[in-house]
Amino acid sequence: AQKITQTQPGMFVQEKEAVTLDCTYDTSDQSYGLFWYKQPSSGEMIFLIYQGSYDEQNATEGRYSLNFQKARKSANLVISASQLGDSAMYFCAMSRVNAGNNRKLIWGLGTSLAVNP
Amino acid sequence: GAGVSQTPSNKVTEKGKYVELRCDPISGHTALYWYRQSLGQGPEFLIYFQGTGAADDSGLPNDRFFAVRPEGSVSTLKIQRTERGDSAVYLCASSLTGRTEAFFGQGTRLTVV
Numbered sequence: 098a099q100k101i102t103q104t105q106p107g108m109f110v111q112e113k114e115a116v117t118l119d120c121t122y123d124t125s126d127q128s129y130g131l132f133w134y135k136q137p138s139s140g141e142m143i144f145l146i147y148q149g150s151y152d153e154q155n156a157t158e159g160r161y162s163l164n165f166q167k168a169r170k171s172a173n174l175v176i177s178a179s180q181l182g183d184s185a186m187y188f189c190a191m192s193r194v195n196a197g198n199n200r201k202l203i204w205g206l207g208t209s210l211a212v213n214p
Numbered sequence: 215g216a217g218v219s220q221t222p223s224n225k226v227t228e229k230g231k232y233v234e235l236r237c238d239p240i241s242g243h244t245a246l247y248w249y250r251q252s253l254g255q256g257p258e259f260l261i262y263f264q265g266t267g268a269a270d271d272s273g274l275p276n277d278r279f280f281a282v283r284p285e286g287s288v289s290t291l292k293i294q295r296t297e298r299g300d301s302a303v304y305l306c307a308s309s310l311t312g313r314t315e316a317f318f319g320q321g322t323r324l325t326v327v
Binding site for chain 2: 101130132134139140141142143144147149188190192199200201202203204205206207
């Protein structure tokens with residue numbers, strides 16, 4: 098069975114500094130995808146970044162990068178130059194790739210990030 | 215609008231009543247997902263539609279829950295004989311077939327009293 102573990106219930110970071118949010122996963126699949134989503138207080142899930150299990154390079158999207166360490170089964174999110182608007186819940190999630198078009202996601206419990214001015 | 219739309223945004227109902235939650239996906243998105251998010255938890259998969267058919271309903275908790283997507287666009291999640299434990303935020307997401315990222319609506323907060 099697939100499982101996502103986020104061990105940091107809450108994190109604080111000073112504005113303009115970088116922060117790393119931890120995510121470890123467990124799967125017996127060879128092909129899988131890893132996602133990070135942001136959920137502000139409004140409730141909407143906002144897609145941030147995706148890493149495929151066979152991607153050799155770490156994914157980057159603007160200020161977001163994914164530190165993918167396959168042997169350790171970790172997919173940490175790094176946010177550089179934090180902004181006040183980054184304060185939100187952050188969820189790590191995983192999907193199977195070899196499941197046809199079904200990209201249903203298995204989610205972690207989330208990390209609450211607070212950016213201090 | 216261009217995003218996923220869910221209505222109502224909030225629904226309060228009495229225990230034992232029937233409710234319908236609506237999801238209007240992004241135009242052209244053939245894949246549609248329903249998730250349930252309880253307080254302090256990550257979302258939990260309920261059901262996946264590819265076009266009009268429910269391709270994976272393995273996450274529906276019991277037979278009180280049912281979802282349809284008759285024309286391959288709008289979907290309705292139906293809950294019969296609601297229980298207090300059904301209280302949660304119900305999230306809908308849509309994506310293009312084969313694409314990785316799914317786009318979520320703002321959810322419907324269901325409260326069963």
